[in-house]
Amino acid sequence: MGMNGFGPGTTTEEVLDGVDLTGRTALVTGVTGGLGGETARALAACGAAVILAARDGDAAAGVAARIRAQVPRADLSFVALDLADLSAVRGAVERIGSRPIDLLINNAGVMYTPFARTADGFELQFGTNHLGHFLLTTALAANLRSAAHRSGDPARVVTVSSDAHRAHAVDLADPAFAHRPYDKFVAYAQSKAANVLMTVELQNRSGGDGIRAFAVHPGVCATGLSRHMSRDDFAEMKRMSAGKPGLLSNLESIPEAAATSVWAATAPALGSAGGAYLADCGIDRAAEHATDPATATSLWTLSEQLVAL
Template sequence: MTQHRITSPFGAASTAAEVLEGIDLRGKRSIVTGASSGIGLETARALATAGADVTIAVRNPDAGRGVADDINTALGQERVAVRTLDLADLSSVHRFAEQWGSTALDVLINNAGIMATPLGRTRSGWESQFATNHLGHFALANALHDALAHANGARIVSLSSRGHLSSDIVFDDINFDNREYDPWLAYGQSKTANVLFAVEATRRRAHDGITANALHPGGIWTNLTRHLPENVYNSLRADPTAEYKSPQQGAATSVFVATSPLLRGIGGRYFEDSNQAVRYVGGPERVGVADYALNPESAQRLWTLSLAAVDG
């Protein structure tokens, strides 16, 4: 059966505020991970401005409190709260979920991430980008299942990237034990994992009213680029053909997927520029979503592997 593609009047230049115009989020609760700067900060600001109660989940609570204070002061009311969360530490993830409890959660935005880092491993041996970008958010979403189910129509939003086009999941060697480490391939497979998570989470959780989607926010200069070698960073900044978004524009697709009535009951899809992405067919444009990122068999395999990883 052909899937109806979700389209909207918004595009690459749209901002989060424009996407949310006319949408009333009063009474809605949301969590945004990694919201102390960049896209996450602007996502939290936009949701709170539209009336949502927002919890920003961050590794550095001092930075988080500064963000919350700024937004709350601007709004003249306490809309944003801060809680500590380290996605690379499963005990921190479980602590966060226990503190939240079963209070209804309408939107979980898995925004935090790292990119192109030097080789690192968790105490359990997982490659750090896969662990932080995928496993940590996988554990968080599962730990918050009851809270999401209680919302009766909750949405999980996972920030993937066009970088997923660089690599499928290499199931036989996710951790680069038997191949030379490439930070971009590691980033790519972690971003593919974000899309596959949305596919399988929707299949497993839709009966509880929970749907999940993934997205590419666009090219934005944020703290995510902090691990890039200086020569790579400089060449990217100097590229006259490259088009970059502001953080406010980068947050637009996140809030679109999180709140648009067009996505009610819709899950397992990948969006860019506030529209469902087309199928990637190759070429230098690197636009769209790879078939392997939506593969249901891979999604199930990844879920089983991830469950064993976070429960082990």
Template sequence: MNTVSARPSVGVHVVTGATAGLGLETAARLAEQGLHVVIAGRGSERLAAARASILERCPGASLDVIAVDLASLDSVRAAAAQLRERYTSIEVLVNNAGVMYTPLERTAEGFELQFGVNCLGHFEWTKLLMPLLLADDGARVVNVSSHAHRANGIDLADPNWERRPYDKFVAYAAAKTANILFTVGLEQRFAGRGVHAFAVHPGTVNTSLGRYMSRDDMRHLKRLVASRAGVESGATPPPIVYASVRDGARTSVWAATTADLLDRGGLYLADCAVVQAAAHATDPIAADALWAMSEQLCGPWGAQ
């Protein structure tokens, strides 16, 4: 489905998971700045509704849509091929789509769902779109991560939970760590060719991303947050403070557009500022190991 509402006269900005929540808000905010935005997501009806929503908010917005399911590498490859046919360059790629705290489920290729969607799907997506990013002058890749990465690193010996009892909270933290390590790996490989990468913490936002969570899960999450905040065992956990969707999208939009980050990259961002990620998420050796493993699972990156 190709429904370009105007021929792009400005750089192309692609946002995954842009049919709802943070992704939709990010796409809308970029469109409001007069940028050409490609809404990438699942389902023709959801894509059409997202496009209509942005046009209602921003009449005359320059928009395109592309159907992609990050839980299927075949879908990722087909969608990327369509974008390569439509465009000669991409200025910004916002890898926003994700799933959170899911039960043990697997992608079409058999990857654990959180790792497969949040990480490997975007690895393949970015790989296939890198020629278009390299064709732009100063392109950016924005990977949406989370402060949840601080809880756990990624077990590269068993990333798909084939030999361990599954823990959806640990799996999510590992996937968010992988998002930052991927950012480090991208910066190592492509900064010298003008493409810079950033990882973003949007804040704790109450969106459909939390649809898999039960009341028990919420209580467990509060205990985890309290533990990281140093609250004593047995004390009442503090309430989780949610940011609005609009506030949650601010840092992704800032990462995509601000001149403050010109010629910089490999950074972790929150509240529209550079912050320090956990050491296990920024280790260049771990980043190389994750990259090599991702190539084994998805196929080699190849010459771009």
């Protein structure tokens, strides 16, 4: 348990007890997955206006209906967002317009996918998990700054990473697997390391502009994210998590797994901890390859070049 009494079993309800987000706007990506849907519900229950971002409008409407059943006064809107298509990301940003955004929750992701490319030719996991969110975050910088200016509190950018980031560093020379054989585990780990590096550099660049950035390990829970996984994949995941016995048998519930995201988005105690890597509703340490300042700057520069195609 951390100093706040929170830990691995903490739920979204416990984290948000007494939190009032009236007048704040949150954008949550990947709301049609379990974690994103629960994150959106929890923030809406505290009074935030929540923009539900997802590829599938019908599925998002279903999520909105489920949230309204539990939070009748929920203020929800929808924006179509396909992170694997940079022109679609730009379209979503255009539709959001100049609306101030207090909380940006970069939650969407794909995991252990067979080799595929995004609309722009990037490897799917790096393109979706990192580059799509990188473009979304940088394109919404003015929205985040105006929200911070309006409320007097820093806007927060919470990017869902994973402890899988520890397994492999980002290959800055070949992020798209043009020259090395594709390995879905390496690709996923690389994309999650990129999430942490983006957080470090975003804080470095925008901390003075009223933006706080956090990366989150949500814990291991059974969501639709594992739909591409075979029995061999689970065995490989088990091997990679050998240092954490019981990791795969002690799966967290979705409200427990989403708790760190909403804690990152709302905890007053984190006001001075921008750039941190969080797990189990506490501050954790990410791998050195994912927090090295020079690597973070290099990845940011590379990402700017890649998304400006």
